[in-house]
Amino acid sequence: MDRIVTEDGFDFSFNPLACIECGGECCVGESGYIWVKYxxxxxxxxxxxxxxxxxSMRYLKRVNGRYSLKEIEFERRNYACIFFDTVSRRCQIYQVRPIQCQRYPxxxxxxxxREEVKKECPGVI
Ligand code: SF4
Known part of the structure; x- marks a missing residue:
């Protein structure tokens, strides 16, 4: 969890250490989907x-036959994943977070x- 991550085809790298100080910028923002499989x-x-x-009843919404974690509106026009603790600014299910979250960015x-992602994620270099 401490080395710079790269992936073929991407024009940026990622430093996972940035997550410690970030406060969950990738878990909040415009409304979107956090897809989960069975x-x-x-x-x-x-x-x-x-x-x-x-x-499923508490935390999922169905969208066109797929499932996404629900969101909550916590500031005007700002949404957070239902598992994001907006006080501690931490994921409450971090150990078992969805693959989509693990794969970000x-x-x-x-x-x-790159320039766009950099604005959202301080780990992008
Ligand atoms: S599951 Fe956790 S890491 Fe994924 S968006 Fe929700 S709070 Fe963030």
Missing amino acids: GEIRTIAEFLNLSVDEF FWEILKNR
Whole structure:
């Protein structure tokens, strides 16, 4: 967790140490989707000691046949993932966070958008 990460096809690198001080910039902002597949849903539900059904009712929304974690509006037009603690500014399920979160900032949609990603993520170099 302490070395610079690179990925083929991306025009930036990432320093995971930046996450310690960042305060979760990638967990808040404009409304979006935090996609989760069934295996991830089961893992997170287990972590929270909930059944998959109960977890789904509390924390998931269905979008065109897929599932996303819900968001909460915490400032005017600013949204946070439902698992983001806006006081401590930490992910409450960090150990079992979705793959989408683990992969950030190496998302297809962010390829070749270094300057844009840098504004959001202090770990991008
Ligand atoms: S699951 Fe955790 S890391 Fe992923 S968006 Fe929510 S708060 Fe952030």
